[in-house]
Amino acid sequence: MYKIVTKKGLAPKIKLFEVYAPEIAEKAKPGQFIILIIDEKGERIPLTIAGYDTKKGTVTFVFNEVGKTTKHLGFLKEGDCIGSITGPLGNPSEIRDFGKVLCVAGGVMIAPMLLQVQALREAGNTVATIIGARIKELLFFEEKMKALSHKLYVATDDGSKGYKGLGFLKEILEKERFDRCITMGPVVMMKNVCEITKPFGIPTIVTLTPIMVDGMGMCGVCRVTVGGETKFACIDGPEFDGHFVDFEELIKRQRLFLPEERLSSLLWEKLGGGGFGRK
Ligand SMILES: Cc1cc2nc3c(=O)[nH]c(=O)nc-3n(C[C@H](O)[C@H](O)[C@H](O)COP(=O)(O)OP(=O)(O)OC[C@H]3O[C@@H](n4cnc5c(N)ncnc54)[C@H](O)[C@@H]3O)c2cc1C
Ligand code: FES
Known part of the structure; x- marks a missing residue:
């Protein structure tokens, strides 16, 4: 059992949990989940390690309450326990001195990006960061990100709040040369x-979040197409x-179970969740 030692609300429906899991903490690296x-009775859900x-x-991980399990x-x-946590899973991010790095994080993925920015700074990079959300109320970690980045947008x-949409990114790239872009988010x-980065020839690393089941390469559910080849995320x-990812296919596959997910979330709220754990 994994005890929740800290619970914090970061924004509406966005929560941070710090969980006691020493064997995972020992091995965890930025980029893993x-x-x-x-x-x-629970289902398996993947979440990116944010600390x-x-x-x-x-x-530490930060999650958005989007459906049955994340709402639950x-x-x-604090003090409650999570039945099972497996990890760290996936490959760690490549962290070295690239030179000038642009980090672009959206929504709940601002949290794990903070860990990346910290690691990139420690490796000697100059880091400019963009954080974004649908509306200003959903932004969080602005001060922390400002403190770690050389420049924050x-x-x-x-x-x-700030720029409207991502159009300004092109203007930044027209003025400044970056050696690498890292983006995490929707x-x-x-x-x-x-x-936007492709015409500028800036290598751009994306974190893909397809539906996953085992997280260990056995079920094949998380398959994505990268450079015409099937990969297991x-x-x-x-x-x-990111310049080789088939995003259209990924978007379609992420929506495969939308009707079932909506029903399950609704049923949980109406039948069980409404009463579960509320005090
Ligand atoms: C490697 C990875 C890292 C992720 N990191 C984070 C994170 O740090 N914070 C965060 O809030 N979310 C993260 N996600 C997404 C998170 O796993 C889903 O939001 C969660 O599984 C939704 O479950 P649900 O029952 O609440 O919602 P549901 O209603 O079941 O699903 C809502 C949407 O979430 C996605 N989803 C559902 N089940 C899964 C699944 N088993 N695996 C992946 N996606 C699923 C689908 O696109 C679905 O349409 C990550 C996903 C992956 C694959
Ligand atoms: S989740 Fe990747 S192969 Fe099963």
Whole structure:
């Protein structure tokens, strides 16, 4: 059992959990993920590692309450336990001195990007970061990201804070040369970032989040197409060269179970979740 030692609300429906899991904390690296199961009836959900502390023996992740399991997770309190956590899974990010790196993070993935920015800085890079969300209320870690980055840009889809949309990225690239771009966030956002960076010839690394089951390369559910080849995001990734990713296929595959997911979320709220764990 994995005890929740810290629970924090970062933004509406976005929560941070720090969980006691010393064996995972010991091995975790930026870019890797865990798969958790809340209890014996729970499903497996992958979440990116957003922090680890080997002294405290804890691992941190941040999640968005989008469906049945993440809503259930959001009900848990400090001191509660999560049934199972497997990890660290996936390959660590390639961290070395690339020179000038542009990090673009959207939504809940701002949290694991903080870990990447920290590691990139420690490796000697100059880092400019863009954080974005749909609306200003969904932004978080702005101060932390500002403290770690040489330069921070903020953007929202509706323009309620910072730049409106990602159009300004092209203007930045016209003025400044970057050696690498790293982007984490909604698939559509990563696809847009890749389309903007491609003409500038900037290698762009994306974190792919297809539906996963085992996370160990055995079920094949997480397959993605990169450069015309089938890859398993869990063992070959989750990071890939974004200029070669078939994003359209990924978007289609992510939506495969949408009706079932909606029903399951609704049923959980109406039948079980409404009462579960509420005090
Ligand atoms: C490597 C990886 C890292 C991820 N990191 C984070 C993270 O740090 N924070 C975060 O909030 N979310 C992250 N996700 C997405 C997260 O796993 C899904 O939001 C979660 O599984 C949704 O489960 P649900 O029951 O709440 O919602 P559901 O209603 O079941 O699903 C909502 C949507 O989430 C996606 N999803 C559903 N089941 C899975 C699954 N087993 N694997 C992957 N995606 C699924 C689908 O696109 C689906 O349409 C990550 C996914 C992957 C693959
Ligand atoms: S999740 Fe099963 S092969 Fe990747």
